[in-house]
Amino acid sequence: MIPARLNPTSAGPIRRWCAALLVTLTAVTAxxxxxxxxxxxxxxxxxxxxxxxxxxxxxxxxxxxxxxxxxxxxxxxxxxxxxxxxxxxxxxxxxxxxxxxxxxxxxxxxxxxxxxxxxxxxxxxxxxxxxxxxxxxxxxxxxxxxxxxxxxFRLDGNVPGAPSFVWHSTGDDALPIAATDAAVAAWCGAGATVSYRRTSTPTHLVSALSGVADALHFLDDRFAGVPAPAGCS
Missing domain, CATH: 1.10.260 (434 Repressor (Amino-terminal Domain))
Structure with a gap:
């Protein structure tokens, strides 16, 4: 999950920091x-x-x-x-x-x-x-x-207060996607703003890396002041 809470006026150094953080997050599990x-x-x-x-x-x-x-x-x-x-x-x-x-x-x-x-x-x-x-x-x-x-610490027990980007794959062989599906459904039901990319990319590692480009695009839009689409998509 990538929450967007940061001020777009500080986009330069923060974008670089977030890009580095995102690379680390790809190895972090649900x-x-x-x-x-x-x-x-x-x-x-x-x-x-x-x-x-x-x-x-x-x-x-x-x-x-x-x-x-x-x-x-x-x-x-x-x-x-x-x-x-x-x-x-x-x-x-x-x-x-x-x-x-x-x-x-x-x-x-x-x-x-x-x-x-x-x-x-x-x-x-x-x-x-x-x-x-x-x-x-x-x-x-x-x-x-x-x-x-x-x-x-259930995933659905903490509803994000900022627009969030989530991706997971049906091909994740380490952490099944069902819990992510349930968490996103709970967050959306509670009124959160969530962009969810559900893929079929094989393996945990490859599926984690496969969402990086879309996640960076999501962050770029937020730093540029583009509002996240309301609701869930």
């Missing part, structure tokens, strides 16, 4: 985008850690499966770094969730070594790794604390 959205509009956190250990409401986890999918669904694949990327994001955004307590020494070391890493760093380092090799006990992706966080 799971981390969800946690980043929650961080930007952060919900007050509970006083007690027991919140994170409480069983989630199964009926409200539809889009939380994006985070769980990034953690468990990519384990052992070329996209396995998405799991550690998601854990790192959660650790930074919700330190009181105590993610390191769910990890073994290898997992805690991985988090400590990547505190300033970007998405592509995780992808290169941890391709074909297995998430549970870093966990204190098997089944980390479905640990009650993780599923509670997934429920908390």
């Amino acid at each position: 799971a981390v985008a969800a946690t980043g959205t929650a961080a930007a509009e952060r919900v007050p956190t509970p006083e007690h850690d027991s919140f994170y250990d409480a069983p989630p409401n199964p009926g409200s986890l539809a889009n939380g499966t994006v985070l769980i999918g990034a953690l468990g669904g990519t384990s052992g694949t070329y996209s396995a770094g998405l799991g550690l990327l998601a854990l790192s994001a959660l650790d930074r955004i919700v330190p009181e969730a105590n993610i390191p307590a769910l990890l073994n020494d290898r997992g805690r070391t991985a988090l400590a070594q990547n505190t300033r890493a970007c998405g592509h760093d995780f992808g290169g380092k941890y391709a074909f790794s297995h998430l549970d090799d870093y966990a204190a006990s098997p089944g980390l992706a479905t640990h009650p604390r993780i599923t509670a966080l997934a429920n908390r």
